[in-house]
Amino acid sequence: MRNYTIATRESRLALWQAEHVKALLEQHGHAVQLLGMTTRGDQILDRSLSKVGGKGLFVKELETALETGHADLAVHSLKDVPMELPPGFALVCVLEREDPRDAWVSNRYARLADLPQGAVVGTSSLRRMALLRAARPDLKIEALRGNLDTRLKKLDDGLYDGIVLAAAGLKRLGLSARMRHAFEPEQMLPAAGQGALGIEIRSDRSDVASLLAPLMHLPTWLCVTAERAVSRVMGGSCSMPLAAYATLQGSHMHITAAWGDPTGQFPLVHARAHGEVTDAVAANTLGESVAQQLQRGVAAQGGTLAANSSV
Ligand SMILES: NCc1[nH]cc(CCC(=O)O)c1CC(=O)O
Numbered sequence: 001m002r003n004y005t006i007a008t009r010e011s012r013l014a015l016w017q018a019e020h021v022k023a024l025l026e027q028h029g030h031a032v033q034l035l036g037m038t039t040r041g042d043q044i045l046d047r048s049l050s051k052v053g054g055k056g057l058f059v060k061e062l063e064t065a066l067e068t069g070h071a072d073l074a075v076h077s078l079k080d081v082p083m084e085l086p087p088g089f090a091l092v093c094v095l096e097r098e099d100p101r102d103a104w105v106s107n108r109y110a111r112l113a114d115l116p117q118g119a120v121v122g123t124s125s126l127r128r129m130a131l132l133r134a135a136r137p138d139l140k141i142e143a144l145r146g147n148l149d150t151r152l153k154k155l156d157d158g159l160y161d162g163i164v165l166a167a168a169g170l171k172r173l174g175l176s177a178r179m180r181h182a183f184e185p186e187q188m189l190p191a192a193g194q195g196a197l198g199i200e201i202r203s204d205r206s207d208v209a210s211l212l213a214p215l216m217h218l219p220t221w222l223c224v225t226a227e228r229a230v231s232r233v234m235g236g237s238c239s240m241p242l243a244a245y246a247t248l249q250g251s252h253m254h255i256t257a258a259w260g261d262p263t264g265q266f267p268l269v270h271a272r273a274h275g276e277v278t279d280a281v282a283a284n285t286l287g288e289s290v291a292q293q294l295q296r297g298v299a300a301q302g303g304t305l306a307a308n309s310s311v
Contacts, residue, residue: 003031004211007062007071010036011147016172017197018075021095024215035071037061059200063089066202073208074200078193078224079166083232085200092209093199094224096217098168100195100245101182102128105155105170106162110180112136115161122151122160126241130260131188132164134268148173164188168195189243189258192227196220219248222283223255229287230257234294244290246283253277257290259298269297 004025008018015036022032039061059081062074066089078094085091109115112135121132122144129141142160144151148169155163167182169175199215201208223246230244241260246253254274261267271293277283 001031003033004073004208005033005035005071007035007037007065007074009039009058009062012173013077013148013169014075017077020172021073021075021197021199021215024095025211028211028214030211035065037065063200066200072201072205073212076198076200077169078196078198078228079191081193081198081200083228083236088203089200090203090209091198091200093212093216094221095197095199095215097196097220097223099171099182100190101167101185102164102188102190102194103167103170103179103182104162105152105165105178106180107155109162112162112183115139119161120159122155122163125164125191126239127191127243127260128164128188130241130264130268131243131258133264134260135187148175152178166190166194185245185256189256190245192231192242192244193224194245196224198224222246222253222277222280223248225280225283226253226255226277226287226290227257229284230255230291230294233288233291234259242294244287246287248277251276251278253283253286255286255290257294259294261298261301266298266301269294269301271297 006018006022008014018034022034025032039058059076063086065071066074081091104112115136117138118140120140120142122142123129123132124143124145132139132141144154144160144163148165151163151165154160167179170179199212226246227244231242234240234242242257244255244257246255252274254272256270256272259269271290273286273290275286277286
């Protein structure tokens with residue numbers, strides 16, 4: 001029997017995600033093994049990734065393993081996958097989305113609203129920074145990097161009054177108890193693709209594509225396609241002050257997006273759209289229309305979409 005290899009980063013979350021895909025493929029009767037890899041992104045987690053090439057660094061080494069045939073597929077948190085893949089690679093499968101929300105994690109304060117004036121909140125995400133600033137301009141926002149365990153450790157060491165993390169990551173690692181609550185999307189709009197897993201292969205491996213076809217979750221695929229279209233039009237990087245979140249009721253999609261000014265000079269810009277979506281083309285179109293609204297909103301404020309930094 002042919003044995004398939006999954007390339008994965010070696011953080012606890014990445015390994016959980018790769019094991020999850022392995023188990024699903026095994027249920028479909030395939031033999032699967034993992035190939036753990038340390039990416040450039042993992043080596044330099046404590047520095048500002050944007051300065052050395054952005055989050056794509058988490059993906060590149062895994063792509064090399066696909067390129068050389070050392071692995072057949074790579075499992076990613078979709079949120080970390082650049083909008084445009086290098087030529088020769090394709091995102092062919094998206095699994096059913098886990099909780100897309102952001103979570104409030106704090107040892108002392110049950111809710112953001114309970115924080116005293118000037119409290120310190122940890123995040124290095126420009127999106128979370130902009131949304132937090134909009135909700136509570138008085139907060140002091142400080143950088144917080146590293147994998148989930150590292151971030152929780154820094155919270156427990158007393159460096160922050162609270163931190164914001166993806167609910168999906170906490171749930172996958174059995175850390176739900178650390179969540180004081182999950183923010184409703186209206187309050188803390190998620191990042192494009194948050195909570196979804198994406199599987200990348202070499203475009204010429206139609207054999208692997210067919211292997212993965214039964215794992216594809218179409219409603220998630222349509223939602224993340226729309227969200228990623230917003231992101232692509234807004235600049236394509238995964239380190240923008242951008243939130244984009246789509247939901248489907250039957251074949252009707254609602255999508256909301258927000259853009260924050262990293263300098264804190266301008267208020268958040270919001271945009272939303274809804275419509276019938278039964279294929280990826282329609283999802284893309286709806287996402288693009290939301291991005292165009294955002295661009296008009298930013299322009300109307302006299303703001304700029306200039307490149308910005310941080311993860
Ligand atoms: N940026 C890091 C990252 N990439 C994916 C997740 C969580 C899982 C997911 O969104 O699928 C996280 C952690 C976080 O943002 O708190």
